[in-house]
Amino acid sequence: MNDYFGYTGKTVVVTGAASGMGKALTEILVDLGAHVYALDRVEPRVPSVTKSILANLGSKDSIDAAFAQIPLQVDAFFGVAGISGVHNSFLETLTVNFIANKYITDTYLVDRIAHGGSLVFVTSNGGLRWETPSVREELEPFTRGDSWNVLVQLAREFEAEFGSVPGSLGYILSKRLLNFWIAEQVAPLSDLRKIRINAVLPAMTISGMLPEFAEMKGGQDAVESDLGPAGRLAESVEMAKVLAFLGSDLASYMSGTHLSVDFGMNALQIAGLAPDRLGWTLRGVLSRQPTA
Numbered sequence: 001m002n003d004y005f006g007y008t009g010k011t012v013v014v015t016g017a018a019s020g021m022g023k024a025l026t027e028i029l030v031d032l033g034a035h036v037y038a039l040d041r042v043e044p045r046v047p048s049v050t051k052s053i054l055a056n057l058g059s060k061d062s063i064d065a066a067f068a069q070i071p072l073q074v075d076a077f078f079g080v081a082g083i084s085g086v087h088n089s090f091l092e093t094l095t096v097n098f099i100a101n102k103y104i105t106d107t108y109l110v111d112r113i114a115h116g117g118s119l120v121f122v123t124s125n126g127g128l129r130w131e132t133p134s135v136r137e138e139l140e141p142f143t144r145g146d147s148w149n150v151l152v153q154l155a156r157e158f159e160a161e162f163g164s165v166p167g168s169l170g171y172i173l174s175k176r177l178l179n180f181w182i183a184e185q186v187a188p189l190s191d192l193r194k195i196r197i198n199a200v201l202p203a204m205t206i207s208g209m210l211p212e213f214a215e216m217k218g219g220q221d222a223v224e225s226d227l228g229p230a231g232r233l234a235e236s237v238e239m240a241k242v243l244a245f246l247g248s249d250l251a252s253y254m255s256g257t258h259l260s261v262d263f264g265m266n267a268l269q270i271a272g273l274a275p276d277r278l279g280w281t282l283r284g285v286l287s288r289q290p291t292a
């Protein structure tokens with residue numbers, strides 16, 4: 001039988017491997033024969049992983065300690081971990097969801113990802129319309145930030161403009177930033193060693209994070225009333241399957257793809273067949289509304 005995915009014997013790193021999409025992905029990758037380094041702030045418990053590593057993506061020192069335990073050559077990296085921002089500060093949300101992923105890539109992956117390797121990040125349908133000029137203008141200073149400390153400082157300065165910014169807006173900003181930054185990385189990573197970089201943009205998915213999203217939307221009923229053409233929420237494994245595909249040899253000509261896994265919700269919005277409420281800027285919203 002052909003090994004179409006090409007994961008057999010490959011070294012793969014997954015963040016967020018203890019729960020939801022990251023756990024489901026880790027299980028698939030182990031089944032497909034990869035040597036998986038499973039990283040999370042909670043002990044990842046997937047049988048047969050090569051190594052489980054406890055790490056807090058909110059801390060640069062913790063990331064450095066984790067990468068000291070990861071091989072010097074990695075074939076595929078999956079940045080799945082994230083927080084909703086519902087019970088987190090703006091800075092923490094931006095740090096875990098964006099700054100950590102950029103830092104890991106700049107500091108470790110640029111040197112360690114093998115020729116023809118792959119990076120896949122879980123962003124969100126909540127980060128759609130990142131390419132709108134007014135939104136992109138808001139994102140540009142952050143993707144230019146070239147170190148952990150500079151990015152933290154930029155986040156602090158942004159928040160200081162408004163007194164405070166809710167973590168939930170930090171979530172939107174972080175996912176837009178990932179989407180934009182991924183597009184920016186396509187050419188440099190290809191020039192480097194034909195490395196591919198892609199994003200999976202989930203719609204609402206049953207995972208550890210769902211209760212917080214339900215809280216943000218105003219309860220489980222509000223979630224159930226907005227299910228789109230699928231008529232149900234996604235399962236974590238349905239995101240994991242797409243992640244496994246994008247990181248694999250099956251997707252060898254795919255880079256810079258922002259793949260909405262949403263059963264057509266984004267397609268309906270861009271076709272004008274469903275309301276599109278995503279093109280706003282944070283500054284626009286924050287300057288109109290008093291923040292908590």
Ligand SMILES: NC(=O)c1ccc[n+]([C@@H]2O[C@H](COP(=O)([O-])OP(=O)(O)OC[C@H]3O[C@@H](n4cnc5c(N)ncnc54)[C@H](O)[C@@H]3O)[C@@H](O)[C@H]2O)c1
Pocket residue numbers: 015016017018019020021022039040041042055056057058080081082083084096122123124125126201202203204205206207208209210213236
């Ligand atoms: N569930 C949804 O509806 C939904 C929708 C769009 C995008 N997403 C994104 O999907 C990704 C996966 O989340 P999920 O839905 O599987 O939720 P989840 O809560 O089940 O999994 C997230 C994992 O990330 C880990 N994590 C969180 N903060 C961390 C930190 N500081 N350091 C290390 N690990 C940390 C958690 O421990 C957990 O194992 C996230 O990036 C999330 O933003 C989720």
